Amino acid sequence: MILQVDGLTKIFGALRAVNNVSFGMDQGDLVALIGPNGAGKSTLFNVITGFLSPEAGKVIFNGEDITKLPPHRITHKRIGVAFQLTNIFPGLTVFQNIQVALFASRGKTKNMYSLAPKMMKEETGEILEAVGLSEMAHTLADSMPQPDKKRLELGIALAGKPELLLLDEPTSGQSAEETFYTMELVKKINEEQGLTILFIEHKMPVVFGIARRIIVMHHGSVIADAEPESVREKKEVQKAYLGEKV
Amino acid sequence: MTFVTFVNQFISGATYGLVLFMVALGLALIFGVMSIVNLAHPSLYMLGAFFGYFIWFSLKGYYLSFWLSVILAGLAVACAGIILEFFLRPLREHTEQILFTYAFIYIIADLVKMFWGGRYYTLPRPPGLDGSVTVGGIILPTYNLFIIGVSLLMAALLWLLLSKTKLGKIIRAAVFDREMVAMLGIRLPWLFALVFGIGAFVAGAAGLLAAPMGSIAVGMDAEMLVPVFVVCIIGGMGSFLGALIASLIIGEVYAFGILVLPQMAMAFMFVVVVVILIIRPQGILGRS
């Protein structure tokens, strides 16, 4: 069990955004997190990655309690995140975006004397290749179209050589073709590199297409956690999506 | 330290603190509604003192000349503020706004020097408030008590304006959702100009009101700059109550600090700032 989430609760005033959520993930799992809007999925991610602290519960990664750690330390534990709203470095080029992520994960950021443009060119190239952005390497990140920014987002997350990858709506805003490409990529890194992946998605074909397990959230709680077929059948899930009507 | 000294310092500190509060009030209003950090706000305070002095000088001898001067000075500074806001409008980023208003510190300071020279002026206290009051055997300057009263009154009026009037409701709505307010047909530019004007008015009036306690000179803006912003930061940017509490703390720390280390009372203020910011970086009543 590489990730263990135990009784996690996050409250905002009167709202229980995450309500006593527990689940586990083994190494190599490819799990989808779904649920209607406002179910608490992104909040759950924010708690796991250290941007929010929970009122109750624990997050245990590789046997270590990481609940109270700040985001930068969690990254060093080899957990990577790709955000929902694109969160890249707009003033840097695509190449530099990946480079810095590499610098940060290899602990090179205190180096004040080497010339950065010459460093880690190969590794940067590999990641750009993997997410299909090699041609745009020297474009300013901010000037790219949205779907490309999403790919860069993924690239930045991968640069940290994570063991666990959290993807928040990796295909949002992408066309059918790009969605297919992204999901093939996700499947590939899971199968080839054994990366454990938890992703939030709204596009059901994508979810049922590649996830080996689905966790469903509603109003902050987990209402289902099983293989795709059984989840499809569950009445509670249908209720949640159709708004209490069966 | 005797009881008499204590009370005197306490009143003195409260007076100073509440003058800071009046300037901070305008700042907090402008920041709260428009998210603009107006570094030149203390300069508006100084402008109020200068405008006020010369208005008073021209009106001298007339009945209620002091009070009229306060209002007119306030209005004059409000106009200056509105002009500043107009130039500030196209700038969207915080850093740009801070730097732009920073430039105006120099512009206003030099304009004041240009029109009124580098000398200082003294303004006598208005009749009726120039004496002292004996409370419980302790002699206190009437004017200080007046300032304490007037600043609290101003805060109360502003609070009433914001919470009870229609205009106040619109302003508060604009803090939360500008676009919505605009869609309801309210002309945002006018609203913002008005808010800036109110904030400037308060600062300008405070400038003239505080003038009789010291002298009117070109360095007034610099003297106010750090303390006023420190008050805003400790109290939490945009919070009126926070500014009130913070200004009283700063005022008292300064007043008692002078007894201990007369040359460097400022150092005590620093200790307070540092301590508060370590415990609560967003300020006493700031949003995190």
Next chain:
Amino acid sequence: MLLASVIVAVIIPHLLPRYYIHLLNLFLIGSLFALSFNILLGNTGLLSFGHAAYFGVGAYAAALLMKKVGLHYFIAIPLSMAITGVIAAIIGYFCSRVVAMSFAILTLAFGELLFVIASKWYTFTGGDDGIQSVYPPDIIASSAGFYYFTLIVVTLGSLAIWRILNSPFGYTLQCIRNNRQRSESIGINVRRYQWMVFIVAGVFAALAGCLFVTLNWSVAPPEIGFVKGGEPIVMTIVGGQYIFGGPIIGAAIFTFFQFFIGQITIYWALVIGIVLALVIRFLPGGIGGFIQQRMAASHQAQQSRV
């Protein structure tokens, strides 16, 4: 082009009258000061109103080391930089705990505190008079000699800054400026890096201050205060915060402007305020940014003609 400017730089002290060389020195020192400031602003997105504090502390430290401890100037310089580094570390520790606006005001407040200390601590810092009669060592005491020394030190300092800004550390700073949250999530401890960059910027400002104290033969509290703190701000914004050479351009404009405008009117601050306001409003990238845009545009125009 580079060779030409090097030749000009070397010959110049022999061609110009004394006062112009003085201005040139002020320009060089100002460039270094502004470059150190821009490490914070243009690269890390941190606006510090109290940067003069480190310039001043550097100057005072060098002066005191030379006058009270009797150290040689060349030893006083690195020592002064180290001392300033420690002070920057202390102040920076508190300042890096807060963000944006609070940071700006807090740096201002600390600057003012140091100003007050310098003005009032008569026995140590000479109070309002400051420290007088600080002379450079004989080798560089001549007008040309001092100029060459300043030129070399400023050039080396600028190259060092350039190197730092283009190192992984420098890239990390740019990340922080671009997107703090993302920086955290790629593993950067933003607070710690803000602290580190504050120290680095302070140390280079101190170097500029050391040069200043022997140019000026004295140092006084105004070199620490609010007004001096405005200089690198104006230089950097007017020259352009987004390109490396921006602060240097700004320093040139500021230094020569100050001299020429100062001859015409005493309302020099008014002029600077207006210039600053106009640049912020109409030329956000500063003059340097403007030139760069023009060059890029004409480069594109040329390419499309082919």
